[in-house]
Amino acid sequence: MAIFTAKQHTMFSKACEYAIRATIYVAMRSLQDQCTNLKALAEEIGSPVAFTAKIMQQLVKHNIVYSVMGPTGGFQIEKRRVHKIKLSMIVNAIDGDAIYQGCGLGLEACNALEPCPVHDKFAKIRDDLKQMLETTSIYELATGLEVGMTYLKR
Amino acid sequence: MAIFTAKQHTMFSKACEYAIRATIYVAMRSLQDQCTNLKALAEEIGSPVAFTAKIMQQLVKHNIVYSVMGPTGGFQIEKRRVHKIKLSMIVNAIDGDAIYQGCGLGLEACNALEPCPVHDKFAKIRDDLKQMLETTSIYELATGLEVGMTYLKR
């Protein structure tokens, strides 16, 4: 029937996954005063080039990275801003805030006064996720990548 | 452009949200030795009837609930099984296990030996979520609903 087969719902959308990977890579390059062009970026994070272009446009609009057109152009982040960019900013720009603010069972809004059955248990996880996303900077993620301890593709 | 506008990626798919709400409601009714028919169920959890039918079919296939056809028929759970049904069983049946087993950045598989940049921070959240889903029974969620402390729709 092709419905309900081999689904794999993930924490973030594909677009958001690419966005986070892209930002980390651009950040690492930016810390070395290097601009990153689209083709190289997509290659390094293992994402489809044209789709990545769309995502980068969004990140530019949300002031997460800036872009330079023309030869030698590409995407970059001001060095002094790298540590100010948190994961939550990227997730919010691409996926919205439902993952760390919304009701786990999809009710109109999470409301502790009229909680859904999973509210207490879910809110704990969700708040931890929110805390993690809001405190984790791209800087710390980029440095791990720079020293070869972490990977952006398999 | 209609792309990248007002997205709200959630923890679970819509189908999974309905599945969890439905199972909790059917469980509550089952604890009162009552069968629940599709129309009433969809009404109580605020879900589209036909779509809910598809979801219930999946839950039946995965032995989470059983169904009875014909008048006085509907969905039910054996009383003694209610406490054995964990949230993880429903999530796994509908959304798969990626949410609590997969890599947060969408890499082929989560691998601590070749971790993605967010692995350490993400694994902590994900393992807490897994633990929560695997230990939370539908029984405890249904009892809160029964005494009117929790709600399945707004």
Place this chain on the structure above:
DNA sequence: TACATATAAGACAAAAAGATCCTAAACTCT
């Protein structure tokens, strides 16, 4: 200035998710 190269933007296409509809099969009750 001309040319090459890079991103921006919009249209378009394919696949998956979300939702509906219709017919078949099972069951209850008269």
Place this chain on the structure above:
DNA sequence: AGAGTTTAGGATCTTTTTGTCTTATATGTA
């Protein structure tokens, strides 16, 4: 047995997500 009710299952439709392609715009260099 027959009528009415309820779930099962397949086909179909719509919307969103994912992804591609083509053209415009900006910029560095000869």
